[in-house]
Amino acid sequence: MGQLFLFLTAFCIFAAIHSNEVNGKVIVTRTEVPTEEDGEPVLIIPLDELLKTYDVNATGVGKRQLDLIPLPAGTVIAYVIFATCEYISFWAMDITMKFKEGWLETRHYTDPNDIPGWSKISQNPWFSFSGVPTFTITLGPFDPCTKCHIDSKLQSIEGFQRLGNFTISTDCPCDPGSGQGDPHYVTFDKNHLEFNGPCSYVLTETCVASDFDLKVISTHGEVISRFVNNDVRRIESAKVTTGAHVLDLRDNGVIMLNGVLVTTSVLTQDALVGVQIVSNGTDIIFSASGKWWIEWSKNARNNRNRLFVGIHKDSDLIGKVCGMLGHKQPEDYVHIEGKLPYLLANGSFTDNAQELGHSWEVPGSCP
Numbered sequence: 593m594g595q596l597f598l599f600l601t602a603f604c605i606f607a608a609i610h611s612n613e614v615n616g617k618v619i620v621t622r623t624e625v626p627t628e629e630d631g632e633p634v635l636i637i638p639l640d641e642l643l644k645t646y647d648v649n650a651t652g653v654g655k656r657q658l659d660l661i662p663l664p665a666g667t668v669i670a671y672v673i674f675a676t677c678e679y680i681s682f683w684a685m686d687i688t689m690k691f692k693e694g695w696l697e698t699r700h701y702t703d704p705n706d707i708p709g710w711s712k713i714s715q716n717p718w719f720s721f722s723g724v725p726t727f728t729i730t731l732g733p734f735d736p737c738t739k740c741h742i743d744s745k746l747q748s749i750e751g752f753q754r755l756g757n758f759t760i761s762t763d764c765p766c767d768p769g770s771g772q773g774d775p776h777y778v779t780f781d782k783n784h785l786e787f788n789g790p791c792s793y794v795l796t797e798t799c800v801a802s803d804f805d806l807k808v809i810s811t812h813g814e815v816i817s818r819f820v821n822n823d824v825r826r827i828e829s830a831k832v833t834t835g836a837h838v839l840d841l842r843d844n845g846v847i848m849l850n851g852v853l854v855t856t857s858v859l860t861q862d863a864l865v866g867v868q869i870v871s872n873g874t875d876i877i878f879s880a881s882g883k884w885w886i887e888w889s890k891n892a893r894n895n896r897n898r899l900f901v902g903i904h905k906d907s908d909l910i911g912k913v914c915g916m917l918g919h920k921q922p923e924d925y926v927h928i929e930g931k932l933p934y935l936l937a938n939g940s941f942t943d944n945a946q947e948l949g950h951s952w953e954v955p956g957s958c959p
């Protein structure tokens with residue numbers, strides 16, 4: 593058994609480092625092979641890797657998945673680490689259950705010559721992944737392209753288990769598509785446009801087969817003030833669908849995940865979607881496996897909702913999405929000189945924002 597764990601641990605670290613080399617956008621590295629605290633080696637593994645190999649429900653209730661290895665008791669800690677342009681989410685799930693009465697200690701820094709003291713993070717009292725102690729933190733805001741180091745360990749009065757040093761960079765380049773204000777949209781290609789239609793519009797959707805389907809729709813509200821401008825609307829709400837999950841993004845940063853109001857950090861059982869509340873009115877939806885994120889917030893200055901859609905350079909969705917925000921092309925994509933800026937639903941291009949918006953209208957969504 594011991595040898596199996598050592599092998600898997602080495603494999604995971606190799607896999608993590610290997611995937612870094614593939615792209616220059618988001619770097620996640622984890623150094624330090626877990627130490628043997630009390631004789632038994634502990635497997636520390638990214639949650640999506642764990643779910644591909646092990647049946648986390650094997651020892652509990654729920655349906656056994658026969659193609660998966662039963663989860664060994666007492667020896668596994670899973671983690672999720674994810675960065676957007678500004679924020680880093682770091683979650684640990686103590687499947688060993690040894691830190692049920694314990695806490696997470698972390699220290700993070702961008703300057704290795706200035707390492708702060710440890711901070712203690714209690715177990716999330718409202719959310720537990722699959723019934724195990726779950727610790728969730730958000731770091732930031734940072735500037736884009738900031739490399740952050742996170743040193744972490746689980747601790748209880750009986751001892752501790754190091755999770756190791758993680759290094760992750762915020763998105764670099766930081767190039768999400770977005771919609772906010774009147775509504776003012778910026779496509780993935782950084783083309784700006786104003787579009788005031790009264791309906792719902794597909795901002796982005798998977799339109800070439802991918803394991804990670806994603807669809808983001810924004811809904812424009814009523815005309816804000818007929819006295820000031822007869823046209824101006826705002827993004828009233830938005831809807832995100834991915835896999836079997838539906839997220840309703842409502843006013844003031846309120847999010848419903850599969851019909852349930854999100855009040856704390858949550859992660860779906862398939863680990864496909866996480867929601868992290870950054871502050872009152874600002875939430876991040878992220879998919880560590882799909883490698884995309886959405887920030888939903890209220891702009892305090894103009895009191896309008898704001899939506900950012902980020903797709904990491906190493907996401908399977910690169911080159912596979914279409915919508916009002918356009919194609920999300922690979923970094924080395926050569927843009928064709930003189931091509932019109934906006935992508936229509938029929939695949940043609942235009943420079944007319946009205947034509948663009950109407951082309952991505954959701955059928956039956958108009959008042």
Ligand SMILES: *[C@@H]1O[C@H](CO)[C@@H](O)[C@H](O)[C@H]1NC(C)=O
Pocket residue numbers: 623624704707743756757
């Ligand atoms: C982890 O980081 C801390 C702080 O930078 C450092 O003291 C420690 O040696 C690192 N451990 C490893 C194994 O790199």
Ligand SMILES: *[C@@H]1O[C@H](CO)[C@@H](O)[C@H](O)[C@H]1NC(C)=O
Pocket residue numbers: 648649653654655722861862
């Ligand atoms: C584990 O079992 C619970 C309860 O049956 C179920 O809701 C959940 O989806 C299962 N998790 C996984 C990862 O299969």
Ligand SMILES: *[C@@H]1O[C@H](CO)[C@@H](O)[C@H](O)[C@H]1NC(C)=O
Pocket residue numbers: 844872873890
């Ligand atoms: C959160 O923000 C809303 C306005 O956006 C405000 O009404 C509410 O009081 C705030 N809640 C807290 C706990 O700050």
Ligand SMILES: *[C@@H]1O[C@H](CO)[C@@H](O)[C@H](O)[C@H]1NC(C)=O
Pocket residue numbers: 936938939940947951
């Ligand atoms: C696509 O739609 C636009 C108008 O919505 C039209 O002008 C154009 O000819 C269409 N292109 C194709 C290839 O059908």
